[in-house]
Amino acid sequence: MTKLTRAAIVAPIRTAVGKFGGSLADLNAGQLGAVILKALMERTKIDPARVDDVVFSQGYGNAEAPAIGHWSWLAAGLPLEVPGYQLDRRCGSGLQAVINAAMMVQTGQSDVVVAGGVESMSNVEYYTTEGRRGTRAGGLMLHDRLTRGRLMSQPIERFGVISGMIETAENLARDYHISREACDAYAVRSHQRAAAAWKNGLFDDELVPVEIPQKKGDPKIFAHDEGYRADATMESLGALKALEAKAIPGAVVTAGNASQQNDAAAACLVVAEHKLEELGLEPIAWFHSWAAAGCDPARMGIGPVPAVERLFARTGLGWNDIDLVELNEAFAPQVLAVLKGWGWSDDDSRHDMLNVNGSGISLGHPIGATGGRILANLTRELVRRDGRFGLETMCIGGGQGIAAVFERAA
Secondary structure: OOOOOOEEEEEEEEEOOEEOOOOOOOOOHHHHHHHHHHHHHHHHOOOHHHOOEEEEEOOOOOOOOOOHHHHHHHHOOOOOOOOEEEEOEOEOHHHHHHHHHHHHHHOOOOOEEEEEEEEEHHHOOEEOOOOOOOOOOOOOOOEEHHHHHHHOOOOHHHHOOOOOHHHHHHHHHHHOOOOHHHHHHHHHHHHHHHHHHHHOOOOHHHEEOEEEOOOOOOOEEEOOOOOOOOOOOHHHHHOOOOOOOOOOOOOOOOOOOEOOOEEEEEEEEEEEHHHHHHHOOOOOEEEEEEEEEEOOHHHHHHOHHHHHHHHHHHHOOOHHHOOEEEEOOOEHHHHHHHHHHOOOOOOOHHHHHEOEOEOHHHHOOOHHHHHHHHHHHHHHHHHHHOOOEEEEEEEEOOOEEEEEEEEEOO
């Protein structure tokens, strides 16, 4: 069997995360992708012509920037000879982009691959499926791609109608007996940890400022996550009404303990070990292993449990080997259900290595960029803590989970 080449993670970076309709709303996804790609080339000082491929994720792709990895590369003014493509594993897309790039490098297909992702949820369009052949009378139905994508994340013919991801989180809250109070307490912790990380400059090295053109005067510089609530308390979150209060008795998901709709971009280089010295690149981590698994679409949030179980079974790793865990926070009850599925108790010491600088509830969940956003902070936190292995995992709308392990390089 041919020995695989080690795949190095180099310079994982991200933009700050914008609110839905917030500071980044004037830039579409293709433009955001161009910003992060140009910044990555500048940060690493690599000759862009040495890049073999660009793997970019986007959860809500459309015809405005098809094959967005290639589109954004060209929009950044980078070499025409470099190809690129787009992938979609919903919430796990950004991590999957890094995984795909790593496998390309491991197998010798490529030496240098750009991996990343982008999302501009503020610019996701309304569309119709009825206009191609026209209508004889009446109007056309326009679908909001954001809500429609959640509704249609699984075949209705097989699984029935699942109203959206909130419903799946409420199912887990009921299955695992998770209270509203527990959800709000977890969310407060997420917001507080994000605020502390910003206060202590823990995101400084990974952030790429974005210039926002203005009608008059100089561009506005956007370089700070917009969604976290530094003043979040049990009282303030407890005052929020459950989003499905009318439809679901005892509903627990609120705007304060759920992830947000966001805009952002993230990227890194994935490089063959034997090319690092020649290219003058310093890795921050090595790609180690990964796994994905399917689950009930109506309980999609539990996906990290079978994904991590499969990853550990394949690699021989276990919880005692892991120094940091990044479990994307789609919803507080989803996180708490996963922790119960992993067998973590409420007072488990492993909570101290979980989402140490906040996650989706506080920092946001820009679907295609989330995996890269997490990787940018996870790898730097491994260095700060002198840890060895970091686990990145997330649930995926439609009923999947994905997980990957990265090993600190320095």
